Amino acid sequence: MTLRISVIGTGYLGATHAAAMAEFGFEVLGLDIDPDKIAMLTAGRVPMYEPGLSELLLKHVAGHEGSTGRLRFTTSAREAAEFGDVHFICVNTPQRKGEFAADMSYVDTALDELAPHLTRPALVVGKSTVPVGSAARLAERLAALAPVGEGAELAWNPEFLREGFAVRDTLRPDRIVVGAHSERAERLLRDVYAEPIAAGVPFMVTDYATAELVKAAANSFLATKISFINAMAEVCEAAGADVTQLSKALAYDERIGGKFLNSGLGFGGGCLPKDIRAFMARAGELGADQALTFLREVDSINMRRRSRMVELAREQCGGGFLGRRVAVLGAAFKPNSDDIRDSPALNVAAQIQLQGAQVTVYDPKAVDNARKMFPSLAYAHSALEAAEGAHVVLHLTEWSEFRELDPAVLGAVVAERRLLDGRNVLDAEAWRAAGWTYRALGRPS
Numbered sequence: 001m002t003l004r005i006s007v008i009g010t011g012y013l014g015a016t017h018a019a020a021m022a023e024f025g026f027e028v029l030g031l032d033i034d035p036d037k038i039a040m041l042t043a044g045r046v047p048m049y050e051p052g053l054s055e056l057l058l059k060h061v062a063g064h065e066g067s068t069g070r071l072r073f074t075t076s077a078r079e080a081a082e083f084g085d086v087h088f089i090c091v092n093t094p095q096r097k098g099e100f101a102a103d104m105s106y107v108d109t110a111l112d113e114l115a116p117h118l119t120r121p122a123l124v125v126g127k128s129t130v131p132v133g134s135a136a137r138l139a140e141r142l143a144a145l146a147p148v149g150e151g152a153e154l155a156w157n158p159e160f161l162r163e164g165f166a167v168r169d170t171l172r173p174d175r176i177v178v179g180a181h182s183e184r185a186e187r188l189l190r191d192v193y194a195e196p197i198a199a200g201v202p203f204m205v206t207d208y209a210t211a212e213l214v215k216a217a218a219n220s221f222l223a224t225k226i227s228f229i230n231a232m233a234e235v236c237e238a239a240g241a242d243v244t245q246l247s248k249a250l251a252y253d254e255r256i257g258g259k260f261l262n263s264g265l266g267f268g269g270g271c272l273p274k275d276i277r278a279f280m281a282r283a284g285e286l287g288a289d290q291a292l293t294f295l296r297e298v299d300s301i302n303m304r305r306r307s308r309m310v311e312l313a314r315e316q317c318g319g320g321f322l323g324r325r326v327a328v329l330g331a332a333f334k335p336n337s338d339d340i341r342d343s344p345a346l347n348v349a350a351q352i353q354l355q356g357a358q359v360t361v362y363d364p365k366a367v368d369n370a371r372k373m374f375p376s377l378a379y380a381h382s383a384l385e386a387a388e389g390a391h392v393v394l395h396l397t398e399w400s401e402f403r404e405l406d407p408a409v410l411g412a413v414v415a416e417r418r419l420l421d422g423r424n425v426l427d428a429e430a431w432r433a434a435g436w437t438y439r440a441l442g443r444p445s
C-alpha cells in the first residue's frame, strides 16, 4: 500500500516538501492554519517566488487538468492526522523578539493539534530547525498526547534546502540525515526517501540530538565561511589588496574550496542569521557557550559589512546624504528569491534613507514584499528607472540581470557615475571604461 503523507506548515519548506513527496509518488495532504495560503496552493499558486515550484504543484495538485491528483491541502488537523502514516512538521522557528533563542511555539502547537487525533500507528517527523534537545522533549509530549500512545513515534530529519533551489535540493539533497530511535521509524523514512536513496544520496541514521546538531553546525559553518572571507575583505581594504583575487586563490586549495567564499555584503535571510543566534543561545543553556563564542564574531563581522557599505555610500555622496539620491539594485536577501527577511540590501537602503538620502529601490521579484515592510522607501520598475538622477548606485543583491546592465545606458540617466558593488560580481573594468567610479568592499579603489 502506498504511504500517505501529511505535511504540516505549507511555507517555504512545507510547500516544497509536499510537492516533492507527491513527485515521489505518495498521496500527500498539506496542512496549514492560514486559509488564504491553503486556497492559493489548492489553486496551484505559490505564495512566494521559487523557481520550478509552481510547475511541480500544478503537476500534482488535485483538480487541475492533467495533474496526478496526489496532492491536496486542508486547514483541518484532524483530517491530516487521520490521513497520514507519516506526518512531517515543517513550521518555522523564528528568532524570539529581543532574544537570540528560537521561538518553538509553532512547532509545539503543530504537535499539540495533531497528536490528540492520532488513533492509529503513525510516525511524526520534525524537519524544522530546532534547538538541540527539542526532539527528545517532543517525543515525550507526543507519546503523552496521542491516543495510540507509543504507536505514535517521532523522528528528526533536518532540511538543508536553499531558497532559489528548493525543488532541486528537496528532490536530490546532498544527504538525508535522520534522527530515529526505532527500526520502524528508520524503515518508514527509508521508504519515504527510496527514490533519492536509489539515486545514491547518502542516508545517515543518528540519535535525535546529533540530527538536530547537524543542521545547526552546517549553517554555522556556512556563516563562518562567509564571515571569514568578509573579515579578509576588511584586511584587504586596510592593506590595499583585492579580496576577490584572494578568495579565488584560496579556492584552488581543495581543502578550502570556493563555495560560500564570495565576499560582499554578507549573509541574510530567514535561516543563517537566526540559526547561528539560536545555536549560541542553546549552547549557553547547555553550559557550552564558550564553544560558540566565535559565532558572536561571525555575526558581528556580518553586521559590520552593512555599516561599511553605508559609510562607503556616504563617502561617494561627498560626506553626507542630505539632498542626495541613491539607487539601490536589489531588495531580496539573495538572488532568485523574493524573500526579504533580514535582507542586507534593505537594511542598507533603510539606514541610508534614515540619514537623509532619497533612496529608490529596484528588485526583479521582491519589490512587493519590500514595500510592505519598508513603505517609506521609493520603488522603481527597472534598474534604469531607479538610477535616474542618482548620485550613487548601490548593487546589493546579485541578480543576473544586473550583470547584464550596460554601463553606458545607465550612465546616461544618473547624476553622477558612481557605483558601489556590494556583491563583487560586476565587471569593474567595463564600468570604469564607461567613465564610472567603481568601488567594492575589500578591493582597492
Ligand code: UDX
Residues within 6 Å of the ligand: 159, 160, 161, 162, 163, 164, 219, 222, 226, 259, 260, 261, 262, 263, 264, 265, 266, 267, 268, 269, 270, 271, 272, 333, 334, 335
Ligand atoms: C541557507 C543554507 O544554505 C541552507 O542549507 C539552509 O537549509 C537554510 O539556510 P538560504 O538561506 O536559502 O540557505 O541561503 P544561502 O544560499 O545559503 O545564502 C545565505 C546568505 O549568504 C545570502 O544572503 C547570500 O547572499 C549570502 N552568501 C552566500 C554570501 O554572502 N557569500 C557566499 O559566498 C554565499
